[in-house]
Amino acid sequence: MRALLVVLAFCALASAAGASADHLDPETRLRNADEQRAASMLVRKSDLRAGYVVERTSGLEPHLTCRALDESDLVLTGRAKSPYWSREFQIVGSTAAVYRTSADARTSWERGASSAGRNCLRDEFRREFARQGEAVRVSIRRLSFPGLGGGSFAQRLAISGAAAGSPSVYLDFVVIRERRGLVGLLFAGVVTPPSRATELSLARVVAGRMAKAMRGA
Secondary structure (H helix, E strand, O other), X not given: OHHHHHHHHHHHHHHHOOOOOHXXXXXXXXXXXXXXXXXXXXXXXXXXOOOOEEOOOOOOOOOOOOHHHOOOOOEEEEEEEOOOEEXXXXXXXXXXXXXXXXXXXHHHHHHHHOHHHHHHHHHHHHHHHHHOOOOEEEEEEEEOOOOOOOEEEEEEEEEEEOOOOOOEEEEEEEEEEEOOEEEEEEEEEEOOOOOHHHHHHHHHHHHHHHHHHOOOO
């Protein structure tokens, strides 16, 4: 179950930040200043409670094929990713993206927040497990979340075995927008959902960093 959590957390976090199949990726025109902005907005080890350690992952990238999360019409100018940290069957991580324009960032955010975007993510997880011969139940729903930055949303993927009583893996991800920037936060837990207090606390910290990093950008 621990190995499963790591793989799923990596997939969900990458998806939350807009990862997709190559032909659906945004055009990349990286700029040093925007790369630095993206890196400055991530969750840091010092933000976490004692006991979190870096969790190694397989390097697996999700392969999204649905048009609801297509970003091929957008331009990305900065990106960054934090390590994944784990503590007692909980995982935390973050990714950041800076787009060429505020309109591009808003478009990415709106697609991820849409019901079509949620269904896309759910269906891609189902297909991935089916390809691996795994029988699981996957559901997704919007979570209530306070408004942060220029906009924020949260949603939860719940994954459990097909057999009754199978333990569940919960993947909560929060996406915050500020001007041209987006940050995706991933919180994952086995059996017990991630802590709401931790999600709110880290999201507020990140929103503050985003406001500073994107001021005047």
